[in-house]
Amino acid sequence: MKYELDHEEIREGLRRLCKDFDGAYWRKKDQTQAYPIEFVQALTESGYLAALIPETYGGSELPISAASAILETIHHEGCNAAACHAQMYTMGTLLRHGSEEQKQRFLPGIADGSLRLQAFGVTEPSSGTDTTALRTTARRDGDDYIVNGQKIWTSRAEHSDLMLLLCRTTPLDQVAKKTDGLSVLLVDMRDCDENSLTIRPIKTMMNHSTTEVFLDDVRVPAENLIGEEGKGFRYILSGMNAERILIAAECIGDAKWFTDTSSRYASERTVFGRPIGQNQGVQFPIAKAYAEMRAAELVLREAIRLYESGGNPGEEANMAKMLAADASWAAAEACVQTHGGFGFAVEYDIERKFREARLYQVAPISTNMILSYLAEHVLGMPRSY
Numbered sequence: 428m429k430y431e432l433d434h435e436e437i438r439e440g441l442r443r444l445c446k447d448f449d450g451a452y453w454r455k456k457d458q459t460q461a462y463p464i465e466f467v468q469a470l471t472e473s474g475y476l477a478a479l480i481p482e483t484y485g486g487s488e489l490p491i492s493a494a495s496a497i498l499e500t501i502h503h504e505g506c507n508a509a510a511c512h513a514q515m516y517t518m519g520t521l522l523r524h525g526s527e528e529q530k531q532r533f534l535p536g537i538a539d540g541s542l543r544l545q546a547f548g549v550t551e552p553s554s555g556t557d558t559t560a561l562r563t564t565a566r567r568d569g570d571d572y573i574v575n576g577q578k579i580w581t582s583r584a585e586h587s588d589l590m591l592l593l594c595r596t597t598p599l600d601q602v603a604k605k606t607d608g609l610s611v612l613l614v615d616m617r618d619c620d621e622n623s624l625t626i627r628p629i630k631t632m633m634n635h636s637t638t639e640v641f642l643d644d645v646r647v648p649a650e651n652l653i654g655e656e657g658k659g660f661r662y663i664l665s666g667m668n669a670e671r672i673l674i675a676a677e678c679i680g681d682a683k684w685f686t687d688t689s690s691r692y693a694s695e696r697t698v699f700g701r702p703i704g705q706n707q708g709v710q711f712p713i714a715k716a717y718a719e720m721r722a723a724e725l726v727l728r729e730a731i732r733l734y735e736s737g738g739n740p741g742e743e744a745n746m747a748k749m750l751a752a753d754a755s756w757a758a759a760e761a762c763v764q765t766h767g768g769f770g771f772a773v774e775y776d777i778e779r780k781f782r783e784a785r786l787y788q789v790a791p792i793s794t795n796m797i798l799s800y801l802a803e804h805v806l807g808m809p810r811s812y
């Protein structure tokens with residue numbers, strides 16, 4: 428299928444790169460729940476993961492539309508960027524709020540791949556979506572912070588050198604607003620003693636290298652505090668538009684993969700002496716999912732346009748993420764249905780992509796939270812929590 432696309436040169440480069448990582452590669456990783464290290468390495472060496480890092484720190488200083496094109500193409504080609512996408516948006520917190528010294532210390536290594544910033548520790552088992560109720564604490568002790576607590580769903584922690592950690596530096600009962608008193612620390616996990624930092628993998632329905640992280644008196648140098656103490660929640664929020672945009676781009680890529688796969692199969696598979704795609708019952712769900720994807724893509728483009736012109740596309744970025752996740756899920760459902768029994772066969776890759784696409788209804792933000800944001804912050808209805 429021919430789509431109208433921007434950043435064609437970047438996309439073409441990605442298409443070439445992704446050819447080396449075919450369905451068999453991803454199936455093997457999926458079956459063994461193994462980290463796609465070769466794929467991440469290839470992306471890093473080609474500079475794609477450093478797209479958003481400024482040239483001064485060794486990156487290519489591209490706009491977010493280019494980063495979106497990178498992630499969308501990876502997913503459109505049947506690959507999965509979840510192994511490394513966080514680096515693109517977690518890095519933004521360091522870039523926007525870190526000191527010049529911190530940027531000089533970390534960004535060049537992140538850009539050339541010698542340092543991985545893939546882990547983002549926000550969610551906790553007891554607080555879930557209610558981030559400000561998190562219980563991980565950091566107490567100042569001389570030149571260090573001492574961190575105690577537990578994180579869950581900290582993806583890629585085993586494959587990352589650094590973790591961006593949100594923790595409480597002022598107890599909840601001593602702050603005026605519950606969003607105050609949270610701070611962001613850049614934890615260099617290579618320096619942590621193994622008795623204080625424990626990482627346990629969590630097996631999930633798709634291959635996602637996610638973990639739970641236990642922090643028991645972990646010492647983090649105070650020089651690794653990002654920005655000002657107590658303002659961490661604001662810093663994390665300021666990266667949300669980029670995160671929503673980039674994840675929406677991945678969902679658009681997935682939707683295109685499913686739709687291409689469905690349309691091709693529907694045109695080739697013959698039952699009752701004619702292609703199954705000649706039946707409107709088969710055509711329509713595919714066409715409907717395509718229309719939904721195109722609509723989501725338009726909202727995503729608007730979010731990107733506003734972001735790149737320096738605006739705050741909170742509304743558009745959230746809507747793009749939700750609509751794109753819905754469109755990819757509709758396309759996934761149509762793809763399984765179009766393939767009949769073969770939709771369930773591992774070697775067709777559809778069931779794997781189907782499992783992968785389901786995640787985006789829940790993480791990194793669930794659909795309910797986006798609807799709540801739109802209802803309260805855009806439409807002005809009463810707050811529910």
Ligand SMILES: Cc1cc2nc3c(=O)[nH]c(=O)nc-3n(C[C@H](O)[C@H](O)[C@H](O)COP(=O)(O)OP(=O)(O)OC[C@H]3O[C@@H](n4cnc5c(N)ncnc54)[C@H](O)[C@@H]3O)c2cc1C
Pocket residue numbers: 546547548549550554555556557579580581582583631635637786789790791792793794795796799811812
């Ligand atoms: C594979 C995977 C990878 C992840 N990676 C990371 C990561 O790298 N770093 C990280 O910090 N987190 C990560 N997460 C966590 C993810 O962001 C959370 O799972 C998600 O935000 C939902 O939180 P929860 O699981 O605690 O659900 P809960 O907060 O327990 O919510 C459960 C359900 O109830 C709904 N709900 C809760 N409150 C309300 C309300 N007031 N109104 C309406 N609905 C409500 C939610 O929408 C959800 O559907 C990951 C999760 C998964 C599954």
